[in-house]
Amino acid sequence: MTHDLTYDDFFDIVDNLYDEIWVYDNNYKIVYVNKAVKRHYGLNPDDIIGKTFFEMLKFWDPSVLPSIYKSKKIHAIRQYSNIGVELFNIATPIFDKDGEIKFVAMSVRDKLYDNILIQNNYDENPFDYSDIICVSDVMKRCLKIAEKLSDIDSICLITGESGTGKTMLAKYIHDHSPRKDKPFVSINCSAIPSELLESELFGYKRGAFTGANVNGKLGLLETASGGTVLLDEIGEIPYTIQAKLLHVIQDKTFFPIGSTKPIKVDIKIIAATNRDIQKLCMTGLFREDLYYRLKVFEIYIPPLRERQEDIEPLIFFFLNKYSQKYNLSHEISQKTIEILKLNTWRGNIRELSNVIERMVVITENFKIEPSDLPSDMFSYQYNGNSEDIGSITSFDDAVEKYESKIILKAYEKHKTSRKVAAALSISQTRATKLLKKYLNK
Ligand SMILES: Nc1ncnc2c1ncn2[C@@H]1O[C@H](COP(=O)(O)OP(=O)(O)OP(=O)(O)O)[C@@H](O)[C@H]1O
Ligand SMILES: [Mg+2]
The missing domain is CATH 3.30.450.20 (PAS domain)
Structure with a gap:
């Protein structure tokens, strides 16, 4: 034919x-x-x-x-x-x-x-993960500061909600520092029982205590010599160990348990936490002197919902990543992207990554549609509201936010205030006023 x-x-x-x-x-x-x-x-x-x-x-x-x-x-x-x-x-x-x-x-x-x-076997890490997706201005500022901090040896503190990319940023600092070919050692302080944390960090001399390895043990700080140590969840470090840590930060020396001989280490320390350390200081759980030392070079990573411009590029980044990992090919519909953009993302980028991974694997059709979303997100759109009621702290703010979403969405589609007014059955004067209010925000 x-x-x-x-x-x-x-x-x-x-x-x-x-x-x-x-x-x-x-x-x-x-x-x-x-x-x-x-x-x-x-x-x-x-x-x-x-x-x-x-x-x-x-x-x-x-x-x-x-x-x-x-x-x-x-x-x-x-x-x-x-x-x-x-x-x-x-x-x-x-x-x-x-x-x-x-x-x-x-x-x-x-x-x-x-x-x-x-039909290659898949490399678990097909991308260079030091490349952080960063489109929003706030995130660009974070990366700029991180690059500056990678040039100096001072301790720095990365704060932000869980899943915002703190560990990733710490690795980024290391990878951009002159220490990049030396070890990057990450210690999750909340995962190690406090009685073990001291020996893990500082090591001990042979015969330091009963039950200890007869040959003694090298601490993680020494293992990382020349490189970078990430103290993840630093808010969980017991008060007594905090003093010893402050000493390391100030003098770059410490005493292994049971030893009277100080050890000098050349390490860069990065601390990270999703807790409010200032509050911990007020309740006496965190040393103020250590907090003030950490605070000098703090980088705060804002939650994903406060940097919406990053969401769409991240969706495509993860879509590519998981398509390669599972050898599946998918497209995603604009409607699905819009719903994902409106989500509150309490688990931040980790949660977004998990949602996309799940959809890549589960979705039967080539194109990912809203019905492929996890059920809580899918039902939001049919309730016509993506707000989590528990997150609302002011009724007026919530109404305003929702109003702005409707107006901006209608404007995106219809392009003129006259058509927006007709589509939403409101007067053109009101549509113009609302557009003026929200377009300039
Ligand atoms: N900007 C980004 N671009 C691409 N991937 C990112 C970005 N930020 C975070 N990720 C990915 O999201 C996941 C969570 O990031 P990460 O573990 O660094 O968060 P976190 O803040 O350390 O979380 P937690 O508080 O639970 O320790 C990781 O898989 C990371 O690779
Ligand atoms: Mg982390």
Whole structure:
């Protein structure tokens, strides 16, 4: 059967190709991208088309376009996108009748396809995890401070709710420090019984106490020599050990249990906690002098719900990660993304990662839809409200938040105040007033 392709058909086909298609004009302007950009950068075509190469530079590394304009030759390159996808980009110059470049067309294939093709065994860590997904300004500021702190040896403290990325940021500091080729030792202070913690951290001399190993034991601080020690959940360290720790921080020396010979260590200490240490000080559970020392270089990672811009790129990052891990290929619908964006994420990025992993494995269809969401999130949308009642502290604030969601969603869809007014059955004056209020927030 023959079928004449119309222009629209052709457009449809290119738009839905698995490979990413990207077209520049002859002067760095993006004239076309297809829908695969969502999978590769977490962006919609409309966010990209019309922009210049220079505005988009942060989304991949390295670049190939300037060399095509210069050499006028086809060129292939391996790249990494902002959300950690490994890409293989073939850029082709397209010429006009005078032999001048008219367009540069790129066909960009991702690593996932390679893996399907050759049925590789999966590497548990296909991405470079020191690449933290970071789109929001607050998170960018955190990373900037972290980079500064990686250059100096002072102790620093990372705070934030559970699952916000404290351990990951500590590793990032280590990986960007001159100590990066030395050990990174992480100790979860809440997981080790307090009577054992002292010997774990500082070690002991042979015969230091009954039941001790006859040869003595090297403490974790010494094991990490030259590297970095992460004291996770530092709020759980018993008061008596805190004094010894302060000594290590100030003098870089300590005494193993039962020893009178001080040991000098060259380590960078990073502490992390999701508890309010100031409160622990007030109840006498944490030494104030240690707290003030830790506080000098504190980095607070805000919860995911306060940096909504990071959610969508993270969704695509985890979608790629788990698709590769389980050798499954999925797309996710815009509606599902919107619901995920509205969730409160009490478990922060860890919870988001778990939700995406579950959906990648469980979903039967190619496209992940709202009905594939965990039942509590799925039912939120049909109740028309994504607020957790327990989290509401002010009725007026909650109503305002919900009002803003409705108005902004309607504006996203309808684009003008007149159409928003019609869609929500309110007067145009009221729609304009509400838009003014929430668009500028
Ligand atoms: N910005 C990010 N980009 C990509 N992955 C992230 C990001 N932040 C956190 N993660 C991932 O989310 C998970 C939770 O992060 P992490 O363990 O660092 O949180 P945490 O704050 O230390 O949690 P806890 O308080 O429970 O110790 C990890 O798998 C981590 O790799
Ligand atoms: Mg942690």
